[in-house]
Amino acid sequence: MESLLGNEEVRVRLWRAADEARMHHCYLFEGPEGVGKAMTALRLALSVNCLGEGAPCGACSSCRQILAGTHPDIVVVVPDPDRATRVITADQARGIIASLQLQRHSARRRFVIIDPADALTEEAANALLKTFEEPPAGTQFILITARAASLLPTVRSRSQRVRFGPVPRAELEQWLQGRGLDPALAVLSAGSPGYALRLADGEAQERREVVGQLLATVGQPLHQLFSFTEAAGKKSDGSVERTTLAVDALEELLRDTVFVASGREEDALHQAHLGALSVWASALFPGGVARMEKAIAAARDRLRLNVNGRVVLEALLTALNLELSQARRG
Numbered sequence: 624m625e626s627l628l629g630n631e632e633v634r635v636r637l638w639r640a641a642d643e644a645r646m647h648h649c650y651l652f653e654g655p656e657g658v659g660k661a662m663t664a665l666r667l668a669l670s671v672n673c674l675g676e677g678a679p680c681g682a683c684s685s686c687r688q689i690l691a692g693t694h695p696d697i698v699v700v701v702p703d704p705d706r707a708t709r710v711i712t713a714d715q716a717r718g719i720i721a722s723l724q725l726q727r728h729s730a731r732r733r734f735v736i737i738d739p740a741d742a743l744t745e746e747a748a749n750a751l752l753k754t755f756e757e758p759p760a761g762t763q764f765i766l767i768t769a770r771a772a773s774l775l776p777t778v779r780s781r782s783q784r785v786r787f788g789p790v791p792r793a794e795l796e797q798w799l800q801g802r803g804l805d806p807a808l809a810v811l812s813a814g815s816p817g818y819a820l821r822l823a824d825g826e827a828q829e830r831r832e833v834v835g836q837l838l839a840t841v842g843q844p845l846h847q848l849f850s851f852t853e854a855a856g857k858k859s860d861g862s863v864e865r866t867t868l869a870v871d872a873l874e875e876l877l878r879d880t881v882f883v884a885s886g887r888e889e890d891a892l893h894q895a896h897l898g899a900l901s902v903w904a905s906a907l908f909p910g911g912v913a914r915m916e917k918a919i920a921a922a923r924d925r926l927r928l929n930v931n932g933r934v935v936l937e938a939l940l941t942a943l944n945l946e947l948s949q950a951r952r953g
């Protein structure tokens with residue numbers, strides 16, 4: 624199984640307690656969003672209940688059921704999806720209490736993971752207080768929160784606090800690189816792998832959008848092209864940033880054009896656009912591609928000098944349009 628990031632001391636202490644069968648029956652995992660609190664809780668449930676070698680093995684029936692979310696003794700309680708407000712209701716709390724009256728199915732230790740615990744309504748929290756204090760034998764509560772201060776003091780006092788911190792920068796950078804992601808996300812996400820992934824996802828999504836828009840715009844009359852560059856400039860106040868994304872996208876498309884032109888379609892990044900790319904390939908390869916690559920390098924220089932992003936992009940796309948229309952005429 625993939626090793627977890629950061630917070631090693633915290634995990635060493637938890638696993639030692641588990642090995643020595645002296646876990647506190649109600650832990651409160653607190654710390655920033657996305658640093659691995661819920662993952663650690665699940666991993667602990669896996670380790671404690673694994674039936675295989677090298678716990679957790681990830682392959683035994685217990686591990687497989689837990690990983691699939693179908694283990695009857697490992698329960699993750701999340702806010703009621705039928706409610707607009709993200710709360711864990713008193714009904715849910717009573718459901719938990721009722722389920723703990725039943726015998727355990729197969730787990731060595733039953734886990735109830737409440738994520739996030741600050742979503743418990745006051746009524747739900749009060750209903751659970753006694754259970755947090757004295758759960759049935761073999762039951763482990765783990766409360767997860769990034770906002771410990773908003774928990775009822777009575778809940779906090781019944782649990783043992785376990786503080787998670789951000790993942791060290793070097794470790795997170797390495798992990799991001801290992802996934803082919805920008806290591807700069809380590810700093811942007813303030814040491815939160817979960818947040819870094821969301822950022823990376825948003826950027827990838829935005830880039831796909833830009834590629835689609837670029838392809839739809841190029842070859843169209845100039846006024847349509849300008850509405851794209853205007854939108855690109857407006858989309859965020861950092862218009863240079865958004866412009867850079869469009870320039871990156873254009874560069875990727877040109878690289879793909881070369882792949883397509885040389886019969887290596889399978890190497891193209893934008894597989895969804897092979898049709899458009901083959902049009903570009905016959906129009907631009909090789910002279911047009913070389914000229915556009917030069918134009919891109921010049922555009923990047925101008926962006927570095929803080930020339931208005933929209934102006935730079937317009938010049939670039941006008942040049943591309945010209946290349947494509949000349950090829951059509953010629």
Ligand SMILES: [Zn+2]
Binds near residue numbers: 675678680686
């Ligand atoms: Zn296992």
